Amino acid sequence: LAAIVAATMSSASGNMIGTATMFTNDIFTPYINKGIKDDKKEIWISKVAMLIVGVVGLYIALEASNVISVMMGAFALRSAGPFAAFICAIFYKDVTKRAGLISIIIGTIVAGIWIYVLKTPMGLNAMVPGGIVAFLVIFGISYIERKSGVEAAPEIEFENI
Secondary structure (H helix, E strand, O other): OHHHHHHHHHHHHHHHHHHHHHHHHHHHHHHHHHOOHHHHHHHHHHHHHHHHHHHHHHHHHHOOOOHHHHHHHHHHHHHHHHHHHHHHHHHHHOOOOHHHHHHHHHHHHHHHHHHHHHHHHOOOOOOOHHHHHHHHHHHHHHHHHHHOOOOOOOOOOOOOO
């Protein structure tokens, strides 16, 4: 039991730091702080993000009764939104940056609603509705933005290694 608790705690700390870093580097600095690097502000934002993630995690841990369902829910929340942006970044040349960000947010929200509000209807994993909505959003917003003159995001270039 002690080994399981230790493994869970070590994974939790890495996930909390990773979440705070991703929020700070990928959302706060480019969008909220307009691309301006400010180390003191970024450290403070990272600490606040870690606190929020920790409180949400604590709440979920206290309310959950089944570890497997919590892990499946966490996977769906972590994957439903970003899946469409990841696939489109590789295979779809006309995706825009804003469409990718909005699809990640909307897909994750849909997955959260599917799990916590609707209580996983029909036993369908939240990855399915969250991913479908994320794809619809990324294609729709990219189409609208490209028609209005917004440039597509730069393509990912793979090097032969």
